[in-house]
Amino acid sequence: MSHIAFIGLGHMGGPMAANLLKAGHRLSVFDLTPAALEAAVALGATAAPSAVHAVTGADIVISMLPASQHVESLYLDEGRLIYSIDPNALILECSTISPEAARRVHAAACARGIAMLDAPVSGGTAGAAAGTLTFIVGGESGHLERARPVLEKMGKNLFHAGAAGAGQVAKICNNMLLAVHMAGTAEALGLGVANGLDPAVLSDIMRVSSGGNWSLEKYNPWPGVMENVPASRQYEGGFGVDLMLKDLGLAMEAALASKASTPLGSLARNLYALHSSQGAGKLDFSSIQQLISHKK
Numbered sequence: 058m059s060h061i062a063f064i065g066l067g068h069m070g071g072p073m074a075a076n077l078l079k080a081g082h083r084l085s086v087f088d089l090t091p092a093a094l095e096a097a098v099a100l101g102a103t104a105a106p107s108a109v110h111a112v113t114g115a116d117i118v119i120s121m122l123p124a125s126q127h128v129e130s131l132y133l134d135e136g137r138l139i140y141s142i143d144p145n146a147l148i149l150e151c152s153t154i155s156p157e158a159a160r161r162v163h164a165a166a167c168a169r170g171i172a173m174l175d176a177p178v179s180g181g182t183a184g185a186a187a188g189t190l191t192f193i194v195g196g197e198s199g200h201l202e203r204a205r206p207v208l209e210k211m212g213k214n215l216f217h218a219g220a221a222g223a224g225q226v227a228k229i230c231n232n233m234l235l236a237v238h239m240a241g242t243a244e245a246l247g248l249g250v251a252n253g254l255d256p257a258v259l260s261d262i263m264r265v266s267s268g269g270n271w272s273l274e275k276y277n278p279w280p281g282v283m284e285n286v287p288a289s290r291q292y293e294g295g296f297g298v299d300l301m302l303k304d305l306g307l308a309m310e311a312a313l314a315s316k317a318s319t320p321l322g323s324l325a326r327n328l329y330a331l332h333s334s335q336g337a338g339k340l341d342f343s344s345i346q347q348l349i350s351h352k353k
């Protein structure tokens with residue numbers, strides 16, 4: 058069993074760490090939020106007073122933070138964590154961040170001889186809790202084989218997307234598509250309801266018809282249609298609007314840099330920006346239904 062440092066115990070990191078504890082790993086954990094730390098300690102983790110304390114003596118370092126600036130600040134800038142990690146350790150950076158930020162951390166890790174993978178995830182909070190996440194990995198394939206036993210305790214699909222940063226590129230493409238089909242699903246449900254349809258009946262029809270998609274199957278945005286999704290608990294928990302807005306911004310940056318055409322991604326980014334500006338930033342991203350249907 059490994060000694061794992063786990064930094065960032067939010068909606069995703071909390072349940073991911075819980076699965077590693079369940080599998081028998083020893084965890085030193087750190088988060089800026091005391092409640093998140095306490096929840097992990099209740100499951101058997103040891104709370105560290107700082108990220109530096111958490112990584113001291115760890116074989117594996119996992120981070121699950123909101124965005125690029127948090128990751129770069131932790132590893133390279135104020136935190137300078139890269140200098141406290143054992144050169145024989147393996148870093149699994151699981152946050153969704155820009156490919157460039159991931160490559161900067163990779164380069165700093167490599168300069169110290171530390172193995173690193175960018176390993177962003179898909180599958181949402183339900184996948185994190187069930188241990189069925191998809192890991193989309195960038196970095197050396199040998200490092201992935203080393204990481205596999207640990208990643209398999211948190212996820213069921215592991216993909217090697219390519220070299221350092223490639224995991225982030227694939228993740229950004231996926232989330233742009235997710236935003237587009239979530240907004241499209243909300244729009245179709247809004248249209249149906251405005252024309253007298255029951256949203257549950259319409260969802261059943263579209264789910265097994267040519268409009269079927271992940272949002273309809275697993276994450277219906279209309280309140281009350283599906284149990285155990287954020288739409289049925291006032292859009293609380295889940296994947297925040299501001300995190301989706303961040304990911305769409307990363308997609309737009311990548312599109313600019315590569316001259317790729319992403320018209321629907323651009324529209325989705327604008328919809329999420331508008332939704333966030335109206336105070337919905339902390340709600341789950343399926344709350345785009347509220348913006349589209351003008352309902353609270």
Ligand code: NAD
Pocket residue numbers: 064065066067068069070087088089090093108121122123124127131151152153154178179180181182295296297300304
């Ligand atoms: P979150 O905001 O719930 O959790 C982030 C945690 O990081 C918080 O507990 C915060 O206190 C902590 N944190 C921030 N800076 C820190 C620091 N310097 N040191 C220690 N802890 C720090 O976010 P989340 O929903 O868990 O998402 C985490 C990442 O996973 C994001 O990059 C997100 O885009 C990605 N993601 C989220 C989902 C989802 O469904 N929520 C799905 C896939 C990927």
